[in-house]
Each structure stands twice: as C-alpha cells, then as structure tokens.
Amino acid sequence: MDYNSIYRKVEAHVTSLFERFGNEKLVYHNLRHTLKVVSRTKEIAGHYNLVESDMLVLYVAAWFHDTGYLFTEPQLHEAKSAELMREFMKEYSQDEGFVKNIEDCIMATKFPIQPQNLLQQILVDADTYNLGTKEFNTTNKQVYRESVLRHGYISKKEWDVQTVKLLETHQYFTAYCKDLLMEKKNRNIKKLKREIEEPEVSAAPTLEDKRAIKANNALTSKGIQTMLRLTSENHMKLSDMADGKANILISVNAIIISVILSVLLRRLQVDTYLTVPTIIFLTSSVCTIVVAILATRPKISGGTFSEQDVIDKKTNLLFFGNFYRTSEEQYEHAMTKMMADSEYLYGSLIKDIYYLGVVLARKYALIRWAYNIFMFGIIISVIAFGLAVILSPGADGVITNAQGSPL
Numbered sequence: 001m002d003y004n005s006i007y008r009k010v011e012a013h014v015t016s017l018f019e020r021f022g023n024e025k026l027v028y029h030n031l032r033h034t035l036k037v038v039s040r041t042k043e044i045a046g047h048y049n050l051v052e053s054d055m056l057v058l059y060v061a062a063w064f065h066d067t068g069y070l071f072t073e074p075q076l077h078e079a080k081s082a083e084l085m086r087e088f089m090k091e092y093s094q095d096e097g098f099v100k101n102i103e104d105c106i107m108a109t110k111f112p113i114q115p116q117n118l119l120q121q122i123l124v125d126a127d128t129y130n131l132g133t134k135e136f137n138t139t140n141k142q143v144y145r146e147s148v149l150r151h152g153y154i155s156k157k158e159w160d161v162q163t164v165k166l167l168e169t170h171q172y173f174t175a176y177c178k179d180l181l182m183e184k185k186n187r188n189i190k191k192l193k194r195e196i197e198e199p200e201v202s203a204a205p206t207l208e209d210k211r212a213i214k215a216n217n218a219l220t221s222k223g224i225q226t227m228l229r230l231t232s233e234n235h236m237k238l239s240d241m242a243d244g245k246a247n248i249l250i251s252v253n254a255i256i257i258s259v260i261l262s263v264l265l266r267r268l269q270v271d272t273y274l275t276v277p278t279i280i281f282l283t284s285s286v287c288t289i290v291v292a293i294l295a296t297r298p299k300i301s302g303g304t305f306s307e308q309d310v311i312d313k314k315t316n317l318l319f320f321g322n323f324y325r326t327s328e329e330q331y332e333h334a335m336t337k338m339m340a341d342s343e344y345l346y347g348s349l350i351k352d353i354y355y356l357g358v359v360l361a362r363k364y365a366l367i368r369w370a371y372n373i374f375m376f377g378i379i380i381s382v383i384a385f386g387l388a389v390i391l392s393p394g395a396d397g398v399i400t401n402a403q404g405s406p407l
Helices: 003-021 031-047 052-064 074-089 096-107 118-127 136-151 156-169 175-197 207-267 272-296 307-311 328-340 342-391
Strands: none
Touching: 003 031, 003 052, 003 074, 031 052, 031 118, 031 175, 052 074, 052 096, 052 118, 074 096, 096 118, 136 156, 136 175, 156 175, 207 272, 207 342, 272 342, 307 328, 328 342
C-alpha cells in the first residue's frame, strides 16, 4: 500500500468536497477546521512515534471526520463521514481491518466521547484541541454563530452557560494534551464564568448577539417568503384544478342537453312513456351546469379604497378587486406605503392566502355537489329509462324516427 499516494489523494478529495459542497452555515466546521485537526493530529501522533500504518489511519480519519456536515444534520455527521470515507477507500484498500480502524476513529468523536485506544484518543484530542488554547474565544464565537444559523437564535450568555457545562465535562485523553492544554482550558472556563456572572449594564445586545440576530432574521425572512410563495402557488393550482373540473361538467352536460333537445324531445309525442325519464335526465343536467357555473362565477368587490383604509391597514392591495377603480397614482402611493411596512405587507399576503382558501372551499364544495347531482342524475335516469321501457305496454325497446325506421 502506497501510504504517501493515499494521503495525497485523501487530501485532494476532502478539499474538493468542502470547496464544492461547503455553505455559509458552516462557520466553524469547514475546511479551515479540518486542516487544523489534521495538523494537530500530526503533532500529537508525532509525540508517540506511531508506525506508518497507524499514522495513515489517523490522517485519513482526521481529513474525513467532519465531511458529514456537508450532507446531513450535525447529530448524524459522524456516521455520514464514515460512510464517505468507506466509499472513497474502496478504490485504495481492500484491507477491511485498516478501513474499520479509520471508521472507529471517526465514530469516537461522537458524543458521548469514549475512545477505546490510543489512535481514537489522539483524534478526539486533536478535534477538541482548541478548548485549551488562546484561540478558544474565537472558535467559541464561530460555533455559536453556526448553531444560530442551523437551529435558531439564543443569546450569547445562554450559549456561554452551555459551553461552560461542556468544558467542565470534557476531558483530554492523551497524556500529551493533558500536560499541554489542561491549564489553559481551566483558565478559559474561569474566564467564561466571569463573563456570565457580570451584570448586564444595559439591555442592548452584544455585537455577537446582533450578528446572530441578523443572521437568524435573514434566514427566517427567507423561510417566511418561501412559505408564503409556495402556499399561494398551491392555492392557485388548486383553483385552476377546480375550474377545470367545473368546465368538464359544463361541457359534458351541455352536450347531453343539446342531444336531449334535438333528438329525444321529438319522440315524446309518440313514445310518451319516455317523458318522465327524459325530464329527470334533463333536470339533472341543468342542475349540474348551474351548480358548476356557480362554482366558477367570479365575485368582484367595489374596486376602491380610501387613504384611511391604507393607514388602518384594512385593505388588501394585492387583490385586484380592491383597487381596479382607483387611479394609478393612488395605487402606487398606497403600495409604496405597504412595502415600507413589513407588518402590513406580510399581513396582506396572509389575508390573500386566507381568502384564496375561503374561495377554494366554496368552489370545491359546489363542485362536489355538481358531481353528486351528475352522478345520481345519470344513475336515476338510466334506471327510469329502463323501467319505462320494461313497464310500458307495446314498447319494443327501440326508439324510431317519424318514418318508423330506427334512429
């Protein structure tokens, strides 16, 4: 096995993954963090004079250990990282034991952390090396921002309380890291506790809080916009479907009525026993068309609004029925006011969706009635025609024209 070649290929592959699939949410768990973990893995492993195969196990595990963040949720990233590593190593190693050692090292970084051997201890310590260094303050802010982007906003003070609990339960496993990093880690804990205990001078949020709030609000705003847009589009699609169903009923029953009026009514003077079935059939078709038309018939409001309506946020400027009779200048002025007021804007969008839903409910209720009338009308009409033919004396079951020939 060419260890140097494998190492270079792993480095190139993982670097490519982060460059292709990295995103703005990965403030901490990105390529920069991976490079630091690889570097610290080399540092700790060098202290223990490991054999070349064990060094490669550590290097591959260090490179792959956070690749799962690119494709899945944080709580599942270790398993995904191991899966990506196995898929990559298929081409370079058939030694199942070697690949299993790499996987075990990656999975050892999953909480609760319980490394089983020196290799796993080295990777775990390299992954949390920063907790006992001066850069902890910076990395803590990065992890905080990443958490806000993924899970929503919490205050920096709340975050620091959680971080202190993590630091107090955390431990280094290798003697090298215990000797090198424990003292600084304890100082970091004391510093965080002091910051937590300091009384707030004012209610103003910290700079980190402001950044986190801004990032969270941006994501929330995008999510709301997407939700409103998709909901509105779905309502419009359902409205189109309802109109299509109504049009089908109208077209089919219009054809039935035209056939009845042009052909069947002429036979009623001769075949009087068909009068009742014909009336039933005609009535059901007419009723179906009327109900279907009611389902699609538009309703338009007054088409005007007052300046006070805009000030009181009572009019929905997004529906044409509320403004089609106003002047262009008046509408443009009102829209400018609405766009400057996010509460009014989102409120109008929500009202628009609500009233679309109300209209849809009415449409589908009427269409259901129309289909029921059509269905039962057809069934009753066919039964009525059959009974009329069977029970009428002299009926031969064939409708003839005026000359006596079959239709």
